[in-house]
Amino acid sequence: MKLRKIICVAIVALLAVSSLAGCGGDKKQQATGHLTYWMGNYAGASELDNYGKMESVQKIHEAVGVEVEYVHPSSAAWEENFNIMIASGDYTDMIYWNWASKYTGGYEGALNDGIILDLTDKTDKLPNYSKILADNPDVDKTIRTTDGKLLFFATVKEDTSLNSCYGPMIRKDWLDKLGLEMPTTIDEWYTVLKAFKTGDPNGNGKADEIPMAATKSPGFKNFAGAFGTRNGIYVKNGKVVYGFMQPEYKAFVTEMNKWYKEGLIDSEFAALDKTTADAYMSNDTSGACMGWVGSGMGTYLAAGQSIPGYNLVAAPWPSLEKGGKAYIPQDFDRITSTDSGGVITTKCQDLDSAFKYMDYFYTEEATVLLNWGIEGKSYVVENGEKKLTDFVTNNPDGKSRNQAMGLYANTSSGAPQKIMAADAFAAVQYGTPQQKEASIVWNEGDRSLMTLEWPLTADEKAKLSEIEGAITTYENEVFTKMVMGTEPISNYGKHMAELRNRGIDEMIAIYQTAYDRFMAK
Amino acid sequence: MIATKQKNDKTVVNDRARALRKKDGFSREFSKYKWVYFMALPGIIYYLVFCYAPMFGVLIGFQDFKYASGITNSDWVGLKHIFKFIFQSKGTAINYSVINPDFVRTVGNTVVISFMNLIIGFPAPIILALLLNEIKSSGYKRVVQTITYIPHFISTVIICGMISRFSMKAGLFNAVLGWFGFPAENLLLKPEAFKWIYVLSDLWQQIGWNSIIYLAALSGIDPTLYEAASIDGAGKFRQVFTVTLPAIIPTIVTLFIMRLGSMISVGSDKVLLLYNDMTMETADVISTYVYRKSFYEGTNYSYSTAIGLFNSLVNICFLTAGNAISRKVAETSLW
Numbered sequence: 016m017k018l019r020k021i022i023c024v025a026i027v028a029l030l031a032v033s034s035l036a037g038c039g040g041d042k043k044q045q046a047t048g049h050l051t052y053w054m055g056n057y058a059g060a061s062e063l064d065n066y067g068k069m070e071s072v073q074k075i076h077e078a079v080g081v082e083v084e085y086v087h088p089s090s091a092a093w094e095e096n097f098n099i100m101i102a103s104g105d106y107t108d109m110i111y112w113n114w115a116s117k118y119t120g121g122y123e124g125a126l127n128d129g130i131i132l133d134l135t136d137k138t139d140k141l142p143n144y145s146k147i148l149a150d151n152p153d154v155d156k157t158i159r160t161t162d163g164k165l166l167f168f169a170t171v172k173e174d175t176s177l178n179s180c181y182g183p184m185i186r187k188d189w190l191d192k193l194g195l196e197m198p199t200t201i202d203e204w205y206t207v208l209k210a211f212k213t214g215d216p217n218g219n220g221k222a223d224e225i226p227m228a229a230t231k232s233p234g235f236k237n238f239a240g241a242f243g244t245r246n247g248i249y250v251k252n253g254k255v256v257y258g259f260m261q262p263e264y265k266a267f268v269t270e271m272n273k274w275y276k277e278g279l280i281d282s283e284f285a286a287l288d289k290t291t292a293d294a295y296m297s298n299d300t301s302g303a304c305m306g307w308v309g310s311g312m313g314t315y316l317a318a319g320q321s322i323p324g325y326n327l328v329a330a331p332w333p334s335l336e337k338g339g340k341a342y343i344p345q346d347f348d349r350i351t352s353t354d355s356g357g358v359i360t361t362k363c364q365d366l367d368s369a370f371k372y373m374d375y376f377y378t379e380e381a382t383v384l385l386n387w388g389i390e391g392k393s394y395v396v397e398n399g400e401k402k403l404t405d406f407v408t409n410n411p412d413g414k415s416r417n418q419a420m421g422l423y424a425n426t427s428s429g430a431p432q433k434i435m436a437a438d439a440f441a442a443v444q445y446g447t448p449q450q451k452e453a454s455i456v457w458n459e460g461d462r463s464l465m466t467l468e469w470p471l472t473a474d475e476k477a478k479l480s481e482i483e484g485a486i487t488t489y490e491n492e493v494f495t496k497m498v499m500g501t502e503p504i505s506n507y508g509k510h511m512a513e514l515r516n517r518g519i520d521e522m523i524a525i526y527q528t529a530y531d532r533f534m535a536k
Numbered sequence: 537m538i539a540t541k542q543k544n545d546k547t548v549v550n551d552r553a554r555a556l557r558k559k560d561g562f563s564r565e566f567s568k569y570k571w572v573y574f575m576a577l578p579g580i581i582y583y584l585v586f587c588y589a590p591m592f593g594v595l596i597g598f599q600d601f602k603y604a605s606g607i608t609n610s611d612w613v614g615l616k617h618i619f620k621f622i623f624q625s626k627g628t629a630i631n632y633s634v635i636n637p638d639f640v641r642t643v644g645n646t647v648v649i650s651f652m653n654l655i656i657g658f659p660a661p662i663i664l665a666l667l668l669n670e671i672k673s674s675g676y677k678r679v680v681q682t683i684t685y686i687p688h689f690i691s692t693v694i695i696c697g698m699i700s701r702f703s704m705k706a707g708l709f710n711a712v713l714g715w716f717g718f719p720a721e722n723l724l725l726k727p728e729a730f731k732w733i734y735v736l737s738d739l740w741q742q743i744g745w746n747s748i749i750y751l752a753a754l755s756g757i758d759p760t761l762y763e764a765a766s767i768d769g770a771g772k773f774r775q776v777f778t779v780t781l782p783a784i785i786p787t788i789v790t791l792f793i794m795r796l797g798s799m800i801s802v803g804s805d806k807v808l809l810l811y812n813d814m815t816m817e818t819a820d821v822i823s824t825y826v827y828r829k830s831f832y833e834g835t836n837y838s839y840s841t842a843i844g845l846f847n848s849l850v851n852i853c854f855l856t857a858g859n860a861i862s863r864k865v866a867e868t869s870l871w
Contacts, residue, residue: 094831101603119602128602231812283705283722285814291704478628484833485638495813499725516634518627 059421167356170429234305240344388423684744
């Protein structure tokens, strides 16, 4: 009896100890030359289960002489996984993450919380990164904190000319059929859409056309650019303003309401996801939309092949009057993104290897490797120009360009840090002449509505995260209601007042401070 | 679990046993039933580890919680987050003279949807069970039962995908409504329709599943009661009211009280999948608001926790009140 009790207790104790050991005993050994790098999504994730398996990354490891083990969370649970890792206090040597919006206080918050390493006085150990920052003062200004600290490794675009990848697109064959010109002003757009509605361009004898396709996050919101305003924060005559609070924006909403009332915009847009809009664009129902060059235009051009004469092309950003200014209403080709970045954490024991490794990403060799992949496998050089191989453009296993490229390089994504090569991006993304042309057409326009990312203090970030969401949720709701006519536009002033109640003035003031500080640098 | 106040022989015996047990003390009972207690151990550990221990997490509702500082080092802010929910916040300041319009809207919608769900969704399974109980052909009964409870096993995402397709202008619902002369409209864009779509689809999905427990209760009724009733000249309808319903009243009341416990909670997933800018005013509920605050409009975990806690407190009030009333009126209660 007694013996049995002892055995019982012993077993229970053993189980308890072993389960505890399972929890905490996972200390990584810090042998020199071995580092760990935590990262969420990456280009090629559909092809490779680890970023370290990409051939170009392996070449980099060889060149630097450092072995880096990439750690990926299970997909879709990145945020949870990241938070658990941080809360446990046991994190990898390097982390690539969206610190700006997914960590309270952003990079500075992470620095104050003792998670990341300050790189400001380490620039002598980062010769290549320092050089890129010195060559691109705008990037340098954007990524440094308000008091000039350098905290992370950013993705840099030195050449943005080919990166315009979003804009209005229209069915050229429908225009030709109805004898119309390419629209360049808001009035011409109205005429064209009206003709799409009444002129039966799909030729089935029924007036079943929905001239412009849209989803519940409506692309046509970017027509605001024609009215000289845009969604959210921008700078007007040196003052930070908010789109919805401007008179131009009211004019824009009024016009969209008119389009909606006359059936030019899909009447169900506010309840639709992308699937339906995609179907309309490629099955001869819709003739125009705003969208991305790859996931939009590329998809539609492929899916619309069954329709004789199907030709979807980019339309220029419209202006309000003939010959007037056409603004680009979105920051699609920012020189850098400060949201996500690679950091070295305070847990890193082998700092010299980490500096060497992270810095190497900004060398010319690494830029070619990461954007173009392996010579002879993913690209070849002809007459001094790089070209994608047949393996990528016309994959024997039926993989898309992005998928095939993902085996060798990280062309389309800026994660983790690197220099984006515009030519490689264009070569992979723009598979059709229409797409190549689109990146040129959408690149033309007035850029004064576009903003750089102005560095914010941790305190400002925390405040904005409290205010900004409530503002945009309210604004989206009334915008949709006013376009669809269930909320009269005469109530516009009332909604502006409500946004003030919700603290829009405080929000604008925070951005104004950030902007002034940025300009003073 | 159910304490009936009726004194009968059985309870007298129970009382005597309880008195006996008291005299001999707990240790004697424990040694007598130690294997039974031992078998309960995994369940007790489960509740301690997964239900009671995490409750300390509500502390972050009273803090400005930061992941890196953890619960122990984050700053305490008292009831700030609950006040922020109830009163209008202008930017980062709280204006105590104005009620938060989002508070009014989300609480209002939550109450209305829950109430509609209760009125429509609670009696329906009972009626279905009563009807099924009268079916004599067991094959037919089984087919009906299976068909009605299968939707319970379909995931919410798929259900909502079906609803949004069917609600489109060219969808199934509009085709049917068209026969009655209604113009085709996307039903998910109509604010006044949202609550009905929510409640009726819930009814369709859960009716069969929820009727199972009543069917079990019905099968426990002594058939001689029906014989006696029919000898006394009671028709089918009369039998339902004098024999069947009284027999399952304890089950109904217990389930009703438990339902009251979730009176002020409408799950977020279905609303999130179905609402849009047009229906926000009638569809936004507390749980979707909490979701947006913690994941979409920034990472305000403390605020969401405080609202969640507020929600639970209101639910406990409903549960307690419902239980007290039922103890008085129906003489049946959870505790």
